[in-house]
Amino acid sequence: MKSMFSYDLMESTRNTNEWLGASARAMASYPVWGLVPHPMFKVMSAWGRITERSFARMVIKPDWGIRTVVGEDGRDHLVEIETLVTRPFGDLIHFRVLGREQSKRRVLLVAPMSGHYSTLLRSTVTSLLPDCDVYVTDWHNARDIPVSEGKFDVEDYTLYLVDFMRHLGSDIHVVAVCQPAPLTLAATAYLAGVDPEAQPRSLTLIGGPIDPDAAPTEVTDFGRRLTMGQLEHLAIQRVGFKYAGAGRLVYPGLLQLASFISMNMDRHAQAFSDQILRASQGQASERDAHNRFYDEYLSVMDMTAEFYLSTVERVFKNREIAQNTFTVEGRHVDIGAITDVAVKTVEGEEDDISAPGQCKAALDLCTGLPEAMKASHLEPGAGHYGIFAGKSWRENIRPLVLRFIDQNSGDRPARKKAAKAKIRAV
Known part of the structure; x- marks a missing residue:
């Protein structure tokens, strides 16, 4: 109480x-x-x-506010938001552009679950819509989720991403922004192990803490200074009587x-x-x-207590992603199993949350991926927010991401090779 x-x-x-x-x-x-x-x-x-x-x-979920988008024909097309997959802790939504042929670029934006709503990526979505078919993970406020729906931790988050990728099909290109970068990498590796055909075409990781110790910041130092018991005592509370999630343990x-x-x-x-x-x-x-x-x-x-605490303990303290020891439901998720998903990292030179080096560490973990399918970009003078919104994103990073998507929209080299080998064996 x-x-x-x-x-x-x-x-x-x-x-x-x-x-x-x-x-x-x-x-x-x-x-x-x-x-x-x-x-x-x-x-x-x-x-x-x-x-x-x-x-x-402080208690209002912002509206996406994206009403129209200009098509290649120069006309304004209405934008309709439709929910494709509904889950207790988050949905998969689609920004459907009415009266426009489906774009060849299908992009899943994995939004952060770090205190703000997915609408934090509004400008990112707006900038991609003219050239892409955009899908977004729309996470729910934990205070509105009844306790009867159960827990939600980093493993559940990863499995949500696995389900979303499977739903969208293997021609999807995934872009993970900030906090979800390590878990999106893990979700891709999970698919590589259990359902290789469902893997995305490419994976772009923007400013995420793949290896927090690669370049320590105030955020990572804070996690190091406190024990899990201290963190739970200071940060975790129960949702009050006003909301549907009354009694749920959360980080408010x-x-x-x-x-x-x-x-x-x-x-x-x-x-x-x-x-x-x-x-x-x-x-x-x-x-x-x-x-x-x-x-x-x-x-x-609000974030569920188990998600917040397991993120701090497993991603930041134990560095399970960075050391390739992450498990989901007892199954080891081997990042080295990714062999035909192109991976690109984007970092900001002035990022004081996920400093340069933290995100690029993902490329070294992808030991099964050819060097030709790896790429990285360091944006000069850009802070954390600037690498997915604002001038740096619009003028420099967005064109690079679109070019990376186009370069990896054809047949997968590894799968093509495997298919030829199967034909020869027959």
């Missing part, structure tokens, strides 16, 4: 701040204050609007958000201070740069 009390206390604090913001906005907006034209009322109203909006966003989104903000407290404080000033002067707008960024940044989701 103690951890459930803590969860509800955080939610009560969030709710109270939202109410305070709404109250300040309403009070300072009364027309009667026009008789006393003091700037204090404009500042109070601006503070109230921004405070109410900010704390309200609000606690994660507090951690995110504390890493750059001065920058966030300045951003909100500047926005309040702009709003009081009538210069802020509904979809300005500040609101676009923070509407997404402040929208957080």
Whole structure:
């Protein structure tokens, strides 16, 4: 009950701040204050609007907001989101472009489960849609999943990816962004061992911690400093009575958000201070740069306790992926079994979360893959976010990823060789 009390206390604090913001906005907006034209009322109203909006966003799942895409014919085509596979902890969704022939490039974007919703990849999806048929893993908020649905850890996550890849077929190209990179590599290796025909054509790993010790950062050092017992005591709580997942052990989104903000407290404080000033002067707008960024940044989701703890223990502390000792349901997942899936890694030179070297370690693990099917790219001056969104992604990385996909869209060399050998044997 103690951890459930803590969860509800955080939610009560969030709710109270939202109410305070709404109250300040309403009070300072009364027309009667026009008789006393003091700037204090404009500042109070601006503070109230921004405070109410900010704390309200924390419990709202953002909308994808992708309505149309320009086709090769130069016309706008409507985009419809359809759910292809439904699972308790996450769905496989498809951005279907109406009135357009299916693109030859079929891309599965594996979104992170690291505190934010899959909509964090909105700009990535938007940039790929004109040239690709895009599928995305849409993870669910753990607070909304009843305890009766059971657990969800790194092995379950891996098996979800295996099911999604099998559903989409072997002509899919997988792009994993950040946190899911090591587990996506493991899912591909799992398929290589049990169902080789279901493997994707190519695998692009962007800024993921394949080997956290290859280039230690503040994130990896934090995991090293704390024992699993300390981490569980500090981070894990039970979902409160307000949500369908009441009683489920989670790493709360609000606690994660507090951690995110504390890493750059001065920058966030300045951003909100500047926005309040702009709003009081009538210069802020509904979809300005500040609101676009923070509407997404402040929208957080709970992770199941077992997923968070098993990620820290098995990926970061024990380095099971990096040492090729990862197991799923008792089966060793041998990354060396990948022999005909082209693998590319993308890293940012200024990435302070998954530093250069952590992701590229995947190429050394693929011992069964010919060097000609391996590729890597280090983006100069790019931080963690910039390697999958923003200018660096749009102008440099995206064209490289599309070229890599095109280069590996034909017949698989290993399978073609095996097929010829089978014919000769007959």
